[in-house]
Amino acid sequence: MSAWYYVDQHRQTVAPLPQDRLISLLSGMARPGEVFVWCAGFDAWKRAAEVEQLFPPPKVAQPLPPVPQVQSELTRAAARQHDAKxxxxxxxxxxxxxxxxxxxxxxxxxxxxxxxxxxxxxxxxxxxxxxxxxxxxxxxxxxxxxxxxxxxxxxxxxxxxxxxxxxxxxxxxxxxxxxxxxxxxxxxxxxxxxxxxxxxxxxxxxxxxxxxxxxxxxxxxxxxxxxxxxxxxxxxxxxxxxxxxxxxx
Structure with a gap:
């Protein structure tokens, strides 16, 4: 598992951390996307918001199919009563x-x-x-x-x-x-x-x-x-x- 590094508010490097621990720390920060992070394989420090492993793109929810129009017996009775009136x-x-x-x-x-x-x-x-x-x-x-x-x-x-x-x-x-x-x-x-x-x-x-x-x-x-x-x-x-x-x- 790769070790992660990040720069805290005091401009100090905090490391090494596992990915899940870093994600947990970021979730408690006010502006987690602006925190600079680094991991083996990076050319330079990146903002956390630019790292897909830390901020995966939101999943687009698949639209639900339309709710079937089920007419209850009460609704049908009300419709019949209205028609009768x-x-x-x-x-x-x-x-x-x-x-x-x-x-x-x-x-x-x-x-x-x-x-x-x-x-x-x-x-x-x-x-x-x-x-x-x-x-x-x-x-x-x-x-x-x-x-x-x-x-x-x-x-x-x-x-x-x-x-x-x-x-x-x-x-x-x-x-x-x-x-x-x-x-x-x-x-x-x-x-x-x-x-x-x-x-x-x-x-x-x-x-x-x-x-x-x-x-x-x-x-x-x-x-x-x-x-x-x-x-x-x-x-x-x-x-x-x-x-x-x-x-x-």
């Missing part, structure tokens, strides 16, 4: 747009039927309107009840057909509402005359039903009262059920 939000937005379109069309249709009923009642009397107009609207409401129970209710049990059921219930609510409005119109006119219709129409038309409920209550017409209360339940019950089904498609 996004789909639910999209369905809700689509449902609102669909209901707005259907509601606008059915509302215009109901306003048209109500206007014709009011005009015919003023021209031909309440009896004629009841026999010729209310009869058909009531028949449509009865068929709507049958369709809701026999067809639409079973369809609502399945997610794929729930949209069809929701649209059916929402449309049926307007049929029930039109029938309710016509019964209220005829009841209010029969008991309190034209002034009650004017009062109800001043409340955007919907005030006719409360006026008719009061008229039938004050005149003890329990049949008309019960029919209108059932109409209220059918109208708003079918509509709320349709909204619920649209949100749970």
């Amino acid at each position: 996004s789909a639910r939000a999209a369905n809700t937005a689509w449902a609102k747009e669909t209901l707005q379109g259907i509601g606008a069309f059915l509302l215009m249709l109901a306003i048209g039927i109500g206007s014709v009923t009011l005009l015919m009642m003023l021209l031909y009397g309440a009896t004629w309107a009841s026999e010729n107009l209310l009869h058909y609207v009531s028949l449509a409401a009865q068929w709507a009840i049958v369709v809701c129970i026999v067809i639409l209710a079973p369809l609502s049990a399945f997610r794929k057909t729930r949209v069809v059921s929701a649209i059916g219930f929402f449309s049926s609510s307007y049929i029930f509402g039109t029938c309710l409005w016509m019964i209220g119109l005829l009841t209010a006119y029969f008991y309190w005359g034209l002034k009650s219709i004017i009062i109800g129409m001043c409340m955007f038309g919907v005030g006719l039903v409360p006026v008719a409920l009061l008229a039938s209550l004050f005149n003890s017409d329990w049949t008309a009262l019960s029919m209108m209360l059932i109409g209220v339940v059918l109208t708003y019950g079918a509509r709320m059920l349709a909204f619920w089904m649209f949100e749970n498609v």
Whole structure:
């Protein structure tokens, strides 16, 4: 093993030392690379930093391969939940747009039927309107009840057909509402005359039903009262059920 020499801070030569001992001493110095060293075979003194045996060049670390993307079950569950929320939000937005379109069309249709009923009642009397107009609207409401129970209710049990059921219930609510409005119109006119219709129409038309409920209550017409209360339940019950089904498609 070759003997090594170095010059300390006092310019004194320290020797001989084995290589590992010299390396150990150098590691404890403040500026080890500036220390002059010599070993057999050197032409002259060299700085320690120039001697590869004492200061080997740093090894270049081999880059690690990319970490495999392992998706945990928790991450996959979170992704599925996010996708489900996004789909639910999209369905809700689509449902609102669909209901707005259907509601606008059915509302215009109901306003048209109500206007014709009011005009015919003023021209031909309440009896004629009841026999010729209310009869058909009531028949449509009865068929709507049958369709809701026999067809639409079973369809609502399945997610794929729930949209069809929701649209059916929402449309049926307007049929029930039109029938309710016509019964209220005829009841209010029969008991309190034209002034009650004017009062109800001043409340955007919907005030006719409360006026008719009061008229039938004050005149003890329990049949008309019960029919209108059932109409209220059918109208708003079918509509709320349709909204619920649209949100749970």
